Amino acid sequence: MRNWHDVRMRILIAEDEPLIASFIEKGLAAEGHAIEVAVNGPSAIGIFLAAPADLVILDVMLPGCDGFEVLQQIRQVDPLVPVIMLTARGEVDDRVRGLDLGATDYMVKPFAFAELAARVRSHLRTVDRAGAAARSDIVEVGDLRLDLLRREVLLDDEPVALSAREFALLEYLMRHRGQVLSRQQILDGVWGISHDPRSNVIDVYIRYLRTKLRDEDASRIETVRGMGYRLVDR
Ligand code: CA
Numbered sequence: 581m582r583n584w585h586d587v588r589m590r591i592l593i594a595e596d597e598p599l600i601a602s603f604i605e606k607g608l609a610a611e612g613h614a615i616e617v618a619v620n621g622p623s624a625i626g627i628f629l630a631a632p633a634d635l636v637i638l639d640v641m642l643p644g645c646d647g648f649e650v651l652q653q654i655r656q657v658d659p660l661v662p663v664i665m666l667t668a669r670g671e672v673d674d675r676v677r678g679l680d681l682g683a684t685d686y687m688v689k690p691f692a693f694a695e696l697a698a699r700v701r702s703h704l705r706t707v708d709r710a711g712a713a714a715r716s717d718i719v720e721v722g723d724l725r726l727d728l729l730r731r732e733v734l735l736d737d738e739p740v741a742l743s744a745r746e747f748a749l750l751e752y753l754m755r756h757r758g759q760v761l762s763r764q765q766i767l768d769g770v771w772g773i774s775h776d777p778r779s780n781v782i783d784v785y786i787r788y789l790r791t792k793l794r795d796e797d798a799s800r801i802e803t804v805r806g807m808g809y810r811l812v813d814r
Contacts, residue, residue: 589704592633593617594624594650595666596642600689604637607693608700621645625653632658634707635700638683639666640674648681655682659759662703664696680807682760719754722813724793724800726754740792745770749785750793753801753811762808782809 591608595601596619605615616633618624621644628636628650636654640647651663662684667674675686684703687696717728725734726747733740733750742750752769753761761769763782771781786809790801802810 589613589634589707590631591615591635591637591700592624592628593637594619594621594642594647595637595639596620597639600639600666603693604696607697611697611700619643621647621650624650628654629657633661635703636661636663637666637696637700638663640671640678641668648677651678651681651683659756659761659765660707662707664699664703666691680760680804719751721754721757721811724754726751735793742789742792746785746789746792749782750789753789753809757811757813760804760807760810766808 591613593601593604593608593615595604595617598619601617601619605617609615616627618627621642623644624636624638624642625645627633638647638650642650647665651665654661654663659682663682665675665678665683665686667678667686667688669688669690675688678686685699687699719726719728723736727733728751731747733742733747749766749770752766766782786801786803790796790798793800795801799814800811802812804810
């Protein structure tokens with residue numbers, strides 16, 4: 581596995597307040613990262629779609645379209661990139677909404693740069709681990725273990741018999757652990773984009789998986805209302 585210290589990461593900062601943007605930019609550039617700054621929502625989306633970043637720092641209140649809109653656009657194309665949202669003090673609803681939409685973390689303004697830098701380092705390490713996990717043949721989430729080469733799933737060390745499609749769906753959920761995945765993302769990732777998105781095939785297969793994984797209470801594969809599904813390490 582490459583050492584993330586040696587890798588110059590691309591970080592996108594979406595922040596319209598020039599003083600805050602420049603203090604984050606200077607600090608992270610000093611840590612060796614390549615920084616791009618967007619001063620409004622549409623340009624943040626444009627920059628990300630043109631060249632995806634390794635990490636995004638995203639202010640909630642942005643001109644053009646707000647940080648939630650930007651986050652949704654980013655998650656459409658990249659369910660995994662760490663996104664740290666910057667929220668105003670006391671705006672609990674903003675934090676909850678951001679996390680529900682797939683934000684990885686948040687910082688409350690005003691914050692100390694040292695804390696932001698520490699979180700950036702931590703999330704970039706996760707990026708590298710996730711990259712390694714994506715290449716690995718064994719995926720583990722809590723007491724669930726999936727072995728790609730043996731086509732085997734163990735729950736609490738007991739084998740679980742899954743069909744090929746169930747196996748593929750579980751692998752997709754496990755590789756995106758903790759992330760809310762929309763039905764469209766799951767269709768694209770597991771069934772291929774040719775599938776009719778109006779069908780309820782995903783809900784049916786999620787039900788099969790829950791039964792086989794003894795997850796009838798949906799505490800492992802959560803339903804996120806209006807969004808999709810999320811596999812969590814319980
Ligand atoms: Ca702002």
